[in-house]
Amino acid sequence: xxxxxxxxxxxxxxxxxxxxxxxxxxxxxxxxxxxxxxxxxxxxxxxxxxxxxxxxxxxxxxxxxxxxxxxxxxxxxxxxxxxxxxxxxxxxxxxxxxxxxxxxxxxxxxxxxxxxxxxxxxxxxxxxxxxxxxxxxxxxxxxxxxxxxxxxxxxx
Amino acid sequence: xxxxxxxxxxxxxxxxxxxxxxxxxxxxxxxxxxxxxxxxxxxxxxxxxxxxxxxxxxxxxxxxxxxxxxxxxxxxxx
Numbered sequence: 209x210x211x212x213x214x215x216x217x218x219x220x221x222x223x224x225x226x227x228x229x230x231x232x233x234x235x236x237x238x239x240x241x242x243x244x245x246x247x248x249x250x251x252x253x254x255x256x257x258x259x260x261x262x263x264x265x266x267x268x269x270x271x272x273x274x275x276x277x278x279x280x281x282x283x284x285x286x287x288x289x290x291x292x293x294x295x296x297x298x299x300x301x302x303x304x305x306x307x308x309x310x311x312x313x314x315x316x317x318x319x320x321x322x323x324x325x326x327x328x329x330x331x332x333x334x335x336x337x338x339x340x341x342x343x344x345x346x347x348x349x350x351x352x353x354x355x356x357x358x359x360x361x362x363x364x
Numbered sequence: 365x366x367x368x369x370x371x372x373x374x375x376x377x378x379x380x381x382x383x384x385x386x387x388x389x390x391x392x393x394x395x396x397x398x399x400x401x402x403x404x405x406x407x408x409x410x411x412x413x414x415x416x417x418x419x420x421x422x423x424x425x426x427x428x429x430x431x432x433x434x435x436x437x438x439x440x441x442x
Contacts, residue, residue, distance in 0.1 A: 242442050258441070259371050259372045261436065263417055264417040300441075300442070301442055324441055328439060329434075330440070330442075331372035331439060331440050332441065333373075342372045344437070
């Protein structure tokens with residue numbers, strides 16, 4: 209069986225992620241695709257760089273899959289996050305959720321992306337024309353210079 | 365000897381992906397104090413410690429040689 213939860217350095221193949229959750233009992237497949245945005249609060253991003261603690265990150269993605277399954281019993285989930293250098297519009301994360309009915313697939317997908325931003329050890333570095341910085345929290349509100357996290361974090 | 369893995373901003377600040385701590389047993393709290401001494405450039409405010417790929421919230425939890433320890437800044441994936 210293809211891996212359902214993983215970190216990759218290669219471009220994400222969204223069709224492969226969808227295929228992971230395709231199932232005869234499903235009546236809906238919801239996909240979330242997170243892409244690299246050029247403009248954040250008026251500032252132009254040139255490119256992003258992602259780092260991850262890969263073994264733990266994959267374990268936490270699997271944990272999110274289990275959490276989804278405990279809330280939406282019949283859901284099938286696959287989550288892939290890319291790391292390394294990503295250009296504008298590249299896919300950073302892809303989530304596919306299949307469920308028998310559509311409402312659950314939307315809710316479960318939303319749940320999964322919010323949890324990724326809370327518990328998965330992946331870090332994003334913004335590169336701008338006039339500098340670069342590791343982003344300090346998953347709500348994209350706190351920016352801190354390298355090695356100087358802000359006061360907020362959302363770990364459980 | 366305990367290897368402590370570094371990522372993102374912490375890794376850049378130190379210029380390497382791990383720190384070797386010359387101890388065989390110590391608590392999370394002792395580890396953090398020790399790293400503050402040997403790598404004074406690092407600001408560990410809000411940095412979490414993961415032991416064997418799980419976050420540890422108890423500063424008194426004991427780490428032994430052979431455990432996989434990592435310092436995790438607040439995450440920003442997605």
